[in-house]
Amino acid sequence: MGVIREQGQKAKAASEEMALLSTEEKNSLLHKMSECLLDDMDVILLENEKDLAQGEKNGLSAALLDRLRLTPDRIKGMANGFQQVASLKDPIGETIESWERPNGLQIDSIRVPLGVAGIIYEARPNVTADAAGLCIKTGNAAFLRGSSSAYYSNKAIVQSIHSALQAEGITTDAVQLAKDTSREAASEMFTMNDYLDVLIPRGGAGLIQAVVKQSSVPVLETGVGNCHVYIDDTADKDMGIAIAVNAKTQRPSVCNACETIVVHQSWFDQHGTELVRALLEKGVDIRGDQAVQHVHEQVKPATENDWKEEYLDLIVAVKTVEHAKEAVSHIKKYGTGHSEAIITETAENKQLFFRHIDAAALYHNASTRFTDGDEFGFGAEIGISTQKLHARxxxxxxxxxSSKYIVVGSGQIKE
Amino acid sequence: MGVIREQGQKAKAASEEMALLSTEEKNSLLHKMSECLLDDMDVILLENEKDLAQGEKNGLSAALLDRLRLTPDRIKGMANGFQQVASLKDPIGETIESWERPNGLQIDSIRVPLGVAGIIYEARPNVTADAAGLCIKTGNAAFLRGSSSAYYSNKAIVQSIHSALQAEGITTDAVQLAKDTSREAASEMFTMNDYLDVLIPRGGAGLIQAVVKQSSVPVLETGVGNCHVYIDDTADKDMGIAIAVNAKTQRPSVCNACETIVVHQSWFDQHGTELVRALLEKGVDIRGDQAVQHVHEQVKPATENDWKEEYLDLIVAVKTVEHAKEAVSHIKKYGTGHSEAIITETAENKQLFFRHIDAAALYHNASTRFTDGDEFGFGAEIGISTQKLHARxxxxxxxxxSSKYIVVGSGQIKE
Structure with a gap:
């Protein structure tokens, strides 16, 4: 048995112990993890330096190096994260539904942990802490497969978590970092159905698609968002511009950022120039159809590919349409079912949009940037699901x- | 593009139409389907004869031929099924959760269809009707891949459904039977992520494992049940025997039937002979440990394999244990997480069982045979999930x- 399967087997055994922890035990552990992380800050920063030095040697981009970099503030942020998760309501043990059958059987659906969650992620070491915290609160074991480029940082964070587990008398197998960070080892996780209950890939489209295509373990697909903001003819001028600019520029690198702005022709005739200027002022590179190109020389022509692309950058495609239905058709054709917004004062068009577009989150008069666990009030987030099963x-x-049914009888047999 | 992908593309387009149907339209269609099925009974029976003749020629077992066989009563049963599904509450459009954020955003989670459900199943033609009815009620398109051994029967049933769809002015692409019933065509469905939102395999363990292992489309795993009944020392004698016999013999071929009876030694000392006799009287072949072999000459020795096997037949393994914890360990080791029962008068052992065993359904003083959509009061059933994601x-x-979030704002942007 390879090292990855051995680790998986240990994670499965640990998950049984985790499932039996009380809320108090889990919260006490999370507070201890927060404490240990602050105590271990110097070691973690030193280990992070090793990854950064190696990354520079390997020619990682400035953006990737920034994602990889830990600072005292970022480590404090992770420690606070553990405390925040401790403060959230424990979902485990909750009665989801409860009913009695005519034959007297009492049926309860009870919320239970999934078991072992496998998280496969790229360079950001904070995912190590975030995922561990969320798995612990939900009574799961965490099997973490971070990028080899963050190996020393991840190892230091997991070692810190292990000291907390040891202090609380809980097996360190509950949070494990994959000892083998090769591609083959990741592939082995894809088929470890005996030991993993779910795989959650977090990272770029390539990683996510590899997991979706190759994994026999059930996957929670996260990620790709070709999100739209549609500005209808009755949209308030300032609101339309503010939301489009916010959805595009507030943080362009994330999945809920807007990639195409669709605008009703008559609104564009009146306010198009102002919208384009507002975007240009924020440094946005605009690719537009002919009407959009007409209002400013810096607008480049949009190609078919621009309607499809998730730029994750300060680039936006802008398309004008003759009516709301055309906007809906465009979004249905090119959207990825992540987050779509309509800005309108017309109830009918809002309903048209809500009814005909199928996406994880639909917005009326608000920015797509709110598709986020914190913004939804969940207190924490393991990712944003773009699939329809289990969670969206x-x-x-x-x-x-997950859940289990508890059925209490008094000798009932099936007739 | 192959014929299967073409069909998938059409199903996806049809699913958008299905999602917009009102409850009244869907119920009217289901009643029409019921009517058409009765009208088309003669044709369906004739086509079924073709499959039966071919099956006999191919040497299908009597049990398989029975599953394949349609009778006027079975067709009436399918027609009644459509009416029953029509009478169920429509889940689509239901508000699952609703809350407001401090910034004034109003968030609603709304229940929506999955899109296209692919059902891959074996010889029973009634699955064709059942799956179509459930998919229609939930606003999904159904892509049905039945066994080639039931091709003529399935085709006749789908043609009958098509006449109902036509009569109601709905595209016949909403319910499609795979035109190619080769293995390669089924494999093609496994990776049609663009067109299929879920795959539901219904059949033997081989089929289910093939789908789980090879599919990149999310799967709802159904099926394998190595179910246990544990009779504790305080169990009522008559209840223990009645439940064990019922769970084993009432319908041995189904996944919620009991495969191993675990018995506390002191209960067995008093009532073991009676339990064994009751099972033998029902024609059950018993494989037991030494204590069980002692009470009757017809008991055969159990091997390691007997604890693992899902017999799906009139065979049972019987094991004695010294205490409830040993029973729990045995079930944790060999159970498949389907349905497990404890018969006891001791609250402590009931709690031990409920707390330590992770399965879809746990029973106290009732038969495992109740793990069933009808028995749970769901009115209909697409299968029994043995996985932990989405449904269990x-x-x-x-x-x-699935669900989608509808977020209504008044110009909110992310700070």
């Missing part, structure tokens, strides 16, 4: 749970 | 739904 949209603690 | 245990209409 921001995933908080409940997405890391 | 009997799956009714809700298992064929």
């Amino acid at each position: 949209g921001p995933m908080g603690l409940k997405a890391l749970t | 245990g009997p799956m009714g209409l809700k298992a064929l739904t």
